[in-house]
Amino acid sequence: MSSLAAVDIEDGVRLSSYTSWQTGGVADHLALPKTIEGLRAAVAWACEHGLSITVLGGGTNVLVSDAGIRGLTIGLKHMTGSSVVVDDGRLIIECLAGTSKSELLKIFLKHKLQPALFLAGLPGDVGGGIVMNAGVGEKITPREFVEITDWVEVLRWTQNGDSEIVRFRCQDLQWRYRHCQGWEPGILVRAGLSWPMQVVPEILTIVRQANLTRAQKQPLDMPSCGSVFINPPGHTSGRLIESAGLKGYTVGGAKVSEKHANFIVNFSKATSADIDAVIKHVQKVVLETSGVQLKTEVVYLGQW
Numbered sequence: 001m002s003s004l005a006a007v008d009i010e011d012g013v014r015l016s017s018y019t020s021w022q023t024g025g026v027a028d029h030l031a032l033p034k035t036i037e038g039l040r041a042a043v044a045w046a047c048e049h050g051l052s053i054t055v056l057g058g059g060t061n062v063l064v065s066d067a068g069i070r071g072l073t074i075g076l077k078h079m080t081g082s083s084v085v086v087d088d089g090r091l092i093i094e095c096l097a098g099t100s101k102s103e104l105l106k107i108f109l110k111h112k113l114q115p116a117l118f119l120a121g122l123p124g125d126v127g128g129g130i131v132m133n134a135g136v137g138e139k140i141t142p143r144e145f146v147e148i149t150d151w152v153e154v155l156r157w158t159q160n161g162d163s164e165i166v167r168f169r170c171q172d173l174q175w176r177y178r179h180c181q182g183w184e185p186g187i188l189v190r191a192g193l194s195w196p197m198q199v200v201p202e203i204l205t206i207v208r209q210a211n212l213t214r215a216q217k218q219p220l221d222m223p224s225c226g227s228v229f230i231n232p233p234g235h236t237s238g239r240l241i242e243s244a245g246l247k248g249y250t251v252g253g254a255k256v257s258e259k260h261a262n263f264i265v266n267f268s269k270a271t272s273a274d275i276d277a278v279i280k281h282v283q284k285v286v287l288e289t290s291g292v293q294l295k296t297e298v299v300y301l302g303q304w
């Protein structure tokens with residue numbers, strides 16, 4: 001363990017406790033900064049030691065290799081905090097990247113605003129939500145992060161560890177289905193979000209109903225990372241996988257959920273290799289049966 005002024009860096013940390021699939025090997029080094037100063041110190045430390053940097057948000061959309069991650073892994077889930085003001089008829093929120101989506105949901109719910117609905121049931125952090133342009137399939141407004149994001153701030157650094165924060169406006173970034181780019185390289189550290197103050201009095205009831213529907217359709221009682229595959233144009237991955245007869249397909253402790261075919265669940269001490277084997281098999285069989293190449297939404301991290 002290295003104790004710097006603003007952050008501790010632990011050696012040899014098992015990452016399964018930091019991923020929603022509860023799999024993944026050991027990070028050579030792990031830093032969990034609580035502030036941007038702590039993050040800067042961790043980045044400078046990695047540069048000083050010539051190490052690569054890997055970022056984890058809430059860990060709800062990543063498959064971390066069983067061989068772990070070399071270099072420094074930086075987890076942002078403790079870098080939290082938000083401020084809220086109403087200005088010119090809009091609710092304006094500024095938050096650090098590690099602020100959980102559930103915290104954001106609470107803010108919108110408190111003000112009875114519509115973004116609460118798409119945020120309901122979305123796990124992970126705000127930073128991860130923006131990087132993935134997380135959202136829901138239902139045709140509601142808003143339904144993705146792009147619609148509520150005004151700007152993001154990104155920490156960038158040079159090889160000698162000097163860092164600066166660069167701001168991008170929403171319209172300067174390229175957003176598409178489950179992806180946002182144009183902010184890289186760097187680490188997203190803060191975001192500005194907003195929505196008009198158009199009160200939806202019954203929003204709490206609507207959110208509760210949406211949560212019930214999710215719980216009925218998704219295997220939320222088992223570790224997963226939500227939908228594994230991006231929906232190809234004109235298709236839903238879940239239906240393609242189900243039509244290929246793959247529900248329940250199992251490798252080791254990982255299987256295609258019987259409840260929702262686009263979920264792969266860790267039902268019994270799965271390894272990341274088990275999950276990867278299920279992913280590869282599903283891709284192969286769906287290609288053979290329907291001619292569609294499924295692409296993963298999930299991001300692979302570490303040594304594969």
Ligand SMILES: Cc1cc2nc3c(=O)[nH]c(=O)nc-3n(C[C@H](O)[C@H](O)[C@H](O)COP(=O)(O)OP(=O)(O)OC[C@H]3O[C@@H](n4cnc5c(N)ncnc54)[C@H](O)[C@@H]3O)c2cc1C
Pocket residue numbers: 020054055056057058059060061062076097121122123124125126127128129130131132133134135136178186187188189220224225226227299
């Ligand atoms: C039960 C369940 C249900 C889900 N349902 C949905 C859903 O309905 N819709 C949906 O879109 N997703 C869903 N997901 C997937 C996931 O929650 C989202 O993609 C989420 O936005 C990922 O956020 P995260 O903080 O966990 O990111 P992580 O999984 O930690 O990271 C995702 C990627 O972003 C990078 N990253 C994260 N934070 C930063 C940062 N601050 N700066 C730079 N890079 C960063 C990581 O390196 C990684 O490449 C679900 C997951 C689960 C487990």
